[in-house]
Amino acid sequence: MKDYELIGLLFIVGLALPVAAILAGSILGPRKPNRIKNDTYECGMETFGPTWVQFKVQYYLFALVFVVFDIELVFLFPFAAAFDKLPLYAVVETVVFILILAAALVYAWKRKALEWF
C-alpha cells in the first residue's frame, strides 16, 4: 500500500495544476457574460431542438463488444505476469480461453454487429 502514496500525491498534484491554471485564467481574464455569448456555439445559428436525444445505437454495440474484451483482458494480465512459471498445460488452457472469446468476436461479426450502416 505504501507504493500508492506517491500515486495519490501525483493525482492531487495533477489535479491541482489544472485547477490553479483555470483559477489564474479566471482571475486574469475578463468576465463579461451575456446571453448571446453563453449560447450554444453551432455555426452562429440558434440551436435547434434538444441535444441530449437518442442517437445511432451503432456506437453502443461497439461499446458492448468492448466490455467482453475488457473483462477478458483483466483475466489475461495475471496469466502474462506469471508466464515464466507456468507449465505448457496452463498455457494451452489460456489459449483455449482466448479462443472462446475469439468465438464471441466471430459471433458478433457474423451477426453484423460490427457492420456500419
Added chain:
Amino acid sequence: MNGFDISNLFLSIGQVWTEWLLQLGLSAGWVSFVNKLAGAVLVTAFAVGTVVFTIVGERKLIGRIQDRLGPNRVGPFGLLQTVPDVLKLLTKEIITPANADKVLYSIAPMLAVASVILIWGVVPFANGVMGVDLDIGALYFVAVSSFGTLAILLAGWSSNNKYALVSAFRVVAQLISYEVPLVLSLLVPVLLAGTMSMNGIVQAQAQGWFVILAPISMLIFFISSTAEVGRSPFDLLEADSEIVAGYNIEYSGMRFAMFFLGEWIHAFTICGLTATLFFGGWRGPFVDQVPALGVIYFLVKMFAIYFVHIWIRTTMPRLRIDHLLDFNWKFLVPLSLVNLIVMSLAARLTGMPRADAALGELLPYWGVLLGVNVVLAAVTLYVLGVVGSRIRRRQEAAREPEPAVTGP
C-alpha cells in the same frame, strides 16, 4: 553514507536531499512524505515542461514537412512561441455555456490533465529513477489511460452542443475500441518479461529489446496508441472540417488549454511507453556502469518515436469512421489475438531462457520468436491480399453497367 556518485547522478541527488531533510530534524515519516511529494511535483513538472518544447518542435517539424517555415518570430528560431500562446490563453475569458451540465463541464478538463500525468508515475527514466515501481505497472497504465477517455466523453456530453455530442459518440466508438488491441499487444512484453512492473520489463530487455522478439506487437501497440491519443490519421474526435473542434468546442481560455495540454502530454507519453515496453527504455551502451546515462537513452528513444508519430500525422489523411472501426475490429483485434496465442505458445515451447543466460542459449530463442513473427506477418499479408481481391471482385460485379452510348 556513501560518497556522491556522479555516475548515478539522480539517485545520489535523492540521497543527499534525504540526508539534508533528516538533518533538518524531520521525522522519518515526514521525510518519506516530503520525498514522495517532491517526486510527484518533479514528474508533473517534467511532463508539463516537456510540452513547452514539443509544441514548438512539432509545429516547426510540421512546417518543414509541409514546406513552410513554422513559428520563427518569438525568440531565437521561434523557440519561445509557447510563452505568448500561454499568455494569450491566460487572459481569455472563461465562458460557461448556459445550457451545459456545469459540474461535469468543469470537471472534464481537470481529469484530462490528471489522467495523463498519472501515467508518468510508473514510467522509468533510468534504473530505479521513476515515480514508483508498482508491481502492476502495466495494468495501472491501462486503468489510468481510460480516465482520459472518460474526460473526453464527459466534455463532449456535458457541453450540450451537437458537434460535441457527435464527438462524444466517436469517443465511445474509437477510443474504447482501440483499447482492446492496445492492451492485447501490451500483454506480449509483460508475458516475455514475466512481470507487470515497468522497471522489470526494461530490466528483462538486458540481452535484446522486445522489438526484436515481438515486432508485430510493437506495430499493433504503436498504431493503436496513435488512435488512443486521437491524432491524425485517427483524429475523428476533433475533425475540424466535420465537427468544428469536437468535444472541446464549447471550451474557452484556460479550460480549453487544459484539453490541449492533456492531449500534447499524452502524445509523447505514449511514445515514452512504446520506448519502455519495446525499445529497452533506459537501456543502452555502458548503462550498467553509468546508470545516469539511462535518462538520456530513454529521452532519445522517446523523441525518436515521437518523430515518427509526427511524421505519420503530417502524411496521412483522416480515416472515415466505418473504415476506422473495420480496421480495428476486423484486422487489429483478430491479429492481436492470434499474435498473443502464437507468442505465448512459441515462448513456452522453446523454453524461455533466463535473462542472464549466455548469448549462445539466447540466439535460438530469439530466432524462433522472430521467425514466428515473420511467418505471422507473411500469413497476415497473404490473407489480406485474398480477402481484399475478393471484396474488390464483389464490388466490380455489383457496379451497374455503364449506359451504352447511342448516337450523338
